[in-house]
Amino acid sequence: MKKKATIKDVAKYAGVSTAAVSYVLNGKESRVSPDTVKKIHEAIHALHYIPNYSARSLVKNASKLVGVIIPQTEDNRQLILENPFYSEMVSNIELKLREHGYHLILSGVDKGSSYLDISVQRNLDGAIIMGIYPEQFYEELKQVKIPIVLIDSYIHDNAFSRVGIDDEHGGYLAANYLIEKGHRNIALVTGTIRKDGVVEKRFLGYKRALREANIFYNPDYVFEQSVSYAYGYEAGKAIADRCPEITAVFATADLVALGVIRGLKESGKEVPEDISVIGFDDIFLASMFVPQLTTVRQHIARKGQMAAELLLEIMESESPEQVTRREESIPLTIIERQTVKPL
Amino acid sequence: MKKKATIKDVAKYAGVSTAAVSYVLNGKESRVSPDTVKKIHEAIHALHYIPNYSARSLVKNASKLVGVIIPQTEDNRQLILENPFYSEMVSNIELKLREHGYHLILSGVDKGSSYLDISVQRNLDGAIIMGIYPEQFYEELKQVKIPIVLIDSYIHDNAFSRVGIDDEHGGYLAANYLIEKGHRNIALVTGTIRKDGVVEKRFLGYKRALREANIFYNPDYVFEQSVSYAYGYEAGKAIADRCPEITAVFATADLVALGVIRGLKESGKEVPEDISVIGFDDIFLASMFVPQLTTVRQHIARKGQMAAELLLEIMESESPEQVTRREESIPLTIIERQTVKPL
DNA sequence: TCATTTTTGTTAAACGTTTAATTGAATTAT
DNA sequence: ATAATTCAATTAAACGTTTAACAAAAATGA
Incomplete structure (x- = not known):
């Protein structure tokens, strides 16, 4: 041979x-x-x-390898790409990086092994981290001293660049839209509310909208667990079965919203006739679905591209240590479709 | 520092x-x-x-790195993870590989650079290749002499292991199901029919079903271009607008089927009232959709897992060169839901 | 007791690159 | 004609590991 x-x-x-x-x-x-x-x-x-890039990596101390990290839920079993939101971002990131000669290591991150491992083992040139993790994770992340772009987190640290959206505003937009349509008993269905996570901000925005409309905030109306279709479904049923007074729900991710609609339907509530639903993200499913989902749109592809561009910029600058961290924010718009009915 | x-x-x-x-x-x-x-x-x-894995890789000539290759359409711009079918497989592959200490390099493959590059550059221990590529691609692939698992291709070569399904049977199942429901003018909407690709086999199954039912095969009823929602949509409109005699369509991927339904609807045809649609894959969307999609189910997660397991087995065997190539086939079932109406 | 084997440790070459330092030849300047 | 400079090429060390080969000490067997 x-x-x-x-x-x-x-x-x-x-x-x-x-x-x-x-x-x-x-x-x-x-x-x-x-x-x-x-x-x-x-x-x-x-x-x-x-x-041979391994040899090159050894002496140049640069691998042309970028880590893309996606969170996994508690049980460690959720598929990292269950949410098409991630698929779309990853696809765009991969494309852009490939155009610049980088390859992408895709990894979920489980509780046991730290992220640090992969980064040091593989001598990554940079990483894009999606979502939110325990505090200690970021401490470790800082140790490795490579360019890092955080997507969708509010960790303010000079060690990281970030791309994201104004989630508080997004949450406000969604809730306010429902309120303007005459709803007052508005449920929130969401993943775990973590400090510095997007969900926390959207939750804050939701509360602000209520407050401004003089609606009493009812903690019983928040269904908080995980960003998955399955949980949305569960919450949808719970709402239909146990909270007949609720007339609208804001799900902090489209995937969840679709689950909610399904759960509602299975418990005999039609959307939007009996109850309204608004989502968040505008994944491509949202418009395919029947009824088409009303949602808060963020430009997902753009988000991925920007993260990649930002990372590339840092990685390819003369002294990555010194480039000022940047924060990019993608605009947000309400997309009115078919799942919200004026009261 | x-x-x-x-x-x-x-x-x-x-x-x-x-x-x-x-x-x-x-x-x-x-x-x-x-x-x-x-x-x-x-x-x-x-x-x-x-x-440092680079150093280790150099001397051991093993990188603990596996390539996962996803096809990109002609225009080179289609998102590699547009189809949730891929997302689900990749997620499962990543999980299994990670459990065994491997990392995954995810890459689309564009016309210009050969797959060979990445494989040699990175000293991959193995690769999982999805879909079908030009013949020359496989020639190159063979040169690199690493364990390879092909998902969804009919390239028979001792150099490759394969996991897939009986696509001819699947195509037959789908078409036959429609025929049993009384349909005779059945369109086929599909990606490009390539030699040794799954689409070719499903197409063959479709034709066999017609033949056995003494239905004349009409080439005008096959809409062949790409596996995407957008193309399904296009085809759906074309069917509604130009082929009123068609009463059922078989789309060779759920993603396409959903596009078809949308296209149909937009041209004023309701599914299943006016026209029936059956898909293929049973992506999780299929059951979420309204109307819920009738489809041919393959166990996608299992497919990814098996590919990973097969690859692991070869990679970790004493002499990978000699392990007999295996071919795994996943069973298929029709899932009856709401998009097919008896005639 | 001494020869043999086993255990525990070290040395140094090898993997495939990059790159600073060196050299010698050719060119240019004076 | 000679000194200084530029050009083109080479040598060899370094990157961080693994592992075959070796060596010394300890344990075992007779």
Whole structure:
């Protein structure tokens, strides 16, 4: 079995030193005469030479590898890409990174092993971290000193760049929309409310909208557990069965909203006839669904692209340690569709 | 800024040679006295030492890295995870691989750069390839001599293991189901029919079902372009607008089926009242949708898991070159829901 | 007791790159 | 004609591991 060609093979074939080969490989062709450059290119081609990134990574201390981290729920069993929201972001991130010669390591993160491991093991050049994690996680993250872009978190730390949206505003928008349509008993269905997480902010926005409308905030109306279709379904049934006075629900993710609608329906409540629902995200499902989901749109693809761009910018700057952390915010709009009925 | 601890630091701290450290790191503790093992563990812990996989990869010629390759459509712009079918498989693959200490590089594959590149550059231990590619792609693939599992392709080659389903049977099942319900003018909406691809087989099954029922196969009834919601939508409109005699459509992917339904609806045809639709895959959307999609179910999660397991088995066997290629097939069932109406 | 085997440890080469330092030749300047 | 500079190429160390080969000490067997 033929072994893979190494830089030495190329050097020998071309009749030059490995250094020469390395120079042309790294675009420092000025170090080498045009003649030799040509010979080397021929050799590379003839031997089907492809550089070994592990070796390169060792000496350059740069791997051209980026980690993309997606949270997993408590039980550690939720599929990392269950929510199409993540799929869309990851797809866009992968595309952009690939265009710039980076590869992407996709990983969920489980409670046991720290994120640190993968980052150090693989000598990542950077990472994009989605969602929110225990505080200690970020402490570790800081230790590794690589460019990091946080998506959807409110961890303010000079060590991290962030891209996100104004979630408080989004929560406000959603709740306020329902209120304007005449609803007053508005449930909130959401994932666990964690400090510095998007859900917390949306929750705050929801409460502000209520307050401004002089609606008493009722803690019994918040259903807080996990961002999943299954939980939405559960909550939907609970609402239909136990809270007949509720006329509208705000789900902090479309995926959850769809579950809610299903749960409601199964307990005999039609949307929007009997009860209104508004979601958040505007995943592409939202418009496919029947009834089409009214929701707060964020530009998901753009979010992924921006995260990738931001990371690239830092990674490729001269001294990544010193580039000022940036924070990008994507605009938000209410998309009126079919799941909210004026009261 | 503190540098990362290396094995040398650990060795020095523990007062032993790097070899000793390496032995305990690699589970060869029998090479080392219990006393020293303890000292080394303490040193590792004290210094927060984490091994560098690039270096390890270099000498062991094994990277603990697996490539997961997803096809991109012609235009090279389709999101690799647009189809939740892929998301679900990838999620399951990632989980299983992570449990076994592997990391996953997720990549679309564009026309320009060959798959070979990433595989050699990164010294992948194995790869899972989804879907179907130009013939030359597989030739390259064979050159790299790493364990490969093909998902959803009919490339018969001793170099590859495969997991898939009986797509011809699936196509037959779907078409036959419609026929049994009394339909005779049945459209097929599908991605490009490529040799050795799943779509080709499903198409064959579709034709067999027609033949057995003595229905004339009409090429005008096959709408063949791409596996996307957008194309389904397009085809749905075309069918409604230009082929009023069609009473049922078989879409070879749920994602496409949902697009079809939407297109139909927008051209004034209701499903299933005016026209029936059956899909393929049973993505989780299928049951969430209204009307709930009748479809041919394959166990997607299981498919991902099996691919991962198969790959692990080969990668971890003594001599991967010699392990007999295996082919796994996942069973298929029709899931009757709400989008098919008897005629 | 001494030869043998086992245990525990170390040394150093190897993996495939990059790159600073060096060298010698060719060119330019004086 | 010679000194100074530029150009083109090479050498060799370094990156962080693993592991074969070796060595010394301890345990075992006769």
